[in-house]
Amino acid sequence: MSATTTAATRRPPPWRDVRVLRLAFQALFLVGVIALVLFLLDNLVFNLRRLGIETGFDFLDQPAGFAIPDSDFRSTQSVQDAILQGARTTLAVALVGIVLATVLGIVVGVARLSPNWLMRRAAALYVELFRNVPVLLIIVFLYLAVFLRLPPIGRAIEWVDVFVLSNRGLVVPSLRATGSTGPFLVVVALALAAAAAAWIWRTRRFDATGEPHHRVLWAFGVLLVVVALGFLATGRPYGLSLPERGDLGVANGFRMAPEYAALLFGLVLYTASHIAEIVRGSILAVSRGQAEAADALGLSSFQRLRLVVLPQAFRIMIPPLANQYLNLLKNSSLGIAISVYEVTKVTRVSIAQGAPAPQSIGILMLVYLVFSLAIALVTNLVNRRLALP
């Protein structure tokens, strides 16, 4: 009797077996989701056809027709190339923005904890001001009220060929290849390897003997000397391209357009105010005993911050920082308000010039998804490396 009960408990009929039911419901749910997606897609394609709108992706190979300033893109190139060019601009804004926002955020965040009253208050004012204003407003304000108000090109501010500043952009000297650059690039690679070797040597020496390693100084010194010697030895393959002001613009040099600058600085100022709070919170989260131990060891206040507090604070701040980086990337789409040709702007112009909207928006979403996942991947790797075992 008891044996049959056990057998029945072990093997109930399939319609009462929890494992079977679970699988069945999951399969049903999956079918439901797939059916919904298929239905929506079918509905979309059907309606697009009925409205006489293209349903495929052939439009990507059509000539774009419009021009993109400050790029090598020509209007005869395809829509696909235009979107790629836009993605490059988005990436340029996001990467430079992330670096600058991180540096500014850490500085402000540390300043908020400064014993100096003025510095602490100034940092707090900055954070409260920029954290509580919409980023679009900051960007538009910077563009209309700051960068457009710079003097027009006819009255540009110039300083002995080093920079030309007007509302057509800031132009600084750039490098220009004057000869064959191949051998020099090889030398640069060698210099980097030598610098790395110097770094490792100094670290080992420090570990072995305990004498100060000065590895940053050593590595940079080696790098500079090798690059400088290589530059002379390979016949000076690069020259300076100095800005020359004309009536309508500046020739030569490297130019930062006011639109790009307004977007970049708007995003940096806004994101840095959030990062500063993350930095402050992370530093406060490091146990007070750690700082006291550092004091007891006789470390200076800078050493205490650099060697004891910040390394532990970094571990806490990486995940929320990643969020801010993703926000910065996505906020770069606000560049459309001030005519920055990043990927959202280019996609919208393509749509207005005849590219079908659903497919174009789909591609746009894919671009942001790829960028976001890349940022998440990098920050996760850093997070894993910093995590305590």
Add this chain to the structure above:
Amino acid sequence: MRVRTIGLATLATAALLLAAGCSLGDDDDDNGGEAAPTGTETTTTTTGGGATGNVLAAVQNRGTLNCGVNEAVPGFGFVSEGGEFEGFDIDFCKVVAAAVLGDPDAVEYKPLTAEQRFTALQSGEIDVLIRNTTFTASRDGSEGANFLTTTFYDGQGMMVREDSDYQELEDMEGATICVLSGTTTELNLESQFQARGVSYTPLAFEDNDPLQQAFQQERCDGWTSDKSQLAGIRSNWPDAQGGPDALRILEVTMSKEPLGPVVRDGDDEWGDAVNWAVIATLQAEEFDISSENIDEALESDDPEVQRFLGQPVEGEPFDAGLGLPADFAVQVIREVGNYEEIYERNVGADSALELERGINALWTDGGLHYPPPYR
């Protein structure tokens, strides 16, 4: 037991979705001219019955016309100081509303940017787009748009500051030129400068406001747009910036820009209704019927005029089968006016824009407007 109920519900939902997928598709198949995938009228007017002009019926049921317009071009479509929409294009929204609904004020104006307009039309957010939109092949072909009678024959021009040396496009080598993005002018700018071998930097904005700021601050050297729009902007140029005399529009005409109302593809009856409402203003000018003398015209003995105004000829009012009231032309003329009145009121020689009729005159005066006969 509970788990099983949920499972059945899931199954039922999935089946329902599949069934809905098929049946909705079939429904749409029947209504060749159905409005839009997301429009609300889709659900209210699924009467079936072939291409029976669903938008016309929807507008008449709703009692208002959704008209996609511009809000930033003086003379054509802008918001006045009193908060009213005014302009040449706005008056044609009123013309359509007067013809279809008998009330020129039964219009819901939907201000749109150049980049939004076709999406708004495709999605059914608006019934008709009257927003200085150029008739082009690719828009007709791939934007799902149906272009109707041209209301304004325009051409692309270039506006520069009075104190600059520019006389023609060839002088503009290296210049920065501001343009609205998502327009035909953006494409013409590129092809015209390329054809002339003149290099330039385009700066394309979504809105006229930041564009105007950029031009005022000398961020760009030229502003290209339709000549009529440039004239409107010039006429409204702030006195602090030197007023209209601070600006100059170059002689060159860079393109053909026929502007007119646009409706969605696939609803011919609605297209016909809008089209003939517009043609009525031209026909009225040709017959010399205006809002002033419409009552006298109703008494006219001329059978052509009688037919046009929907008055009984030999006992029966003429019905062209457009789905409009027989006397729609009377409503249009009485409430809004004929083409000449609309033109002079908004953009003509006495308005701030001071545009001559030029090619926008009737064919009888050497212009391009040639209304098809109403019979």
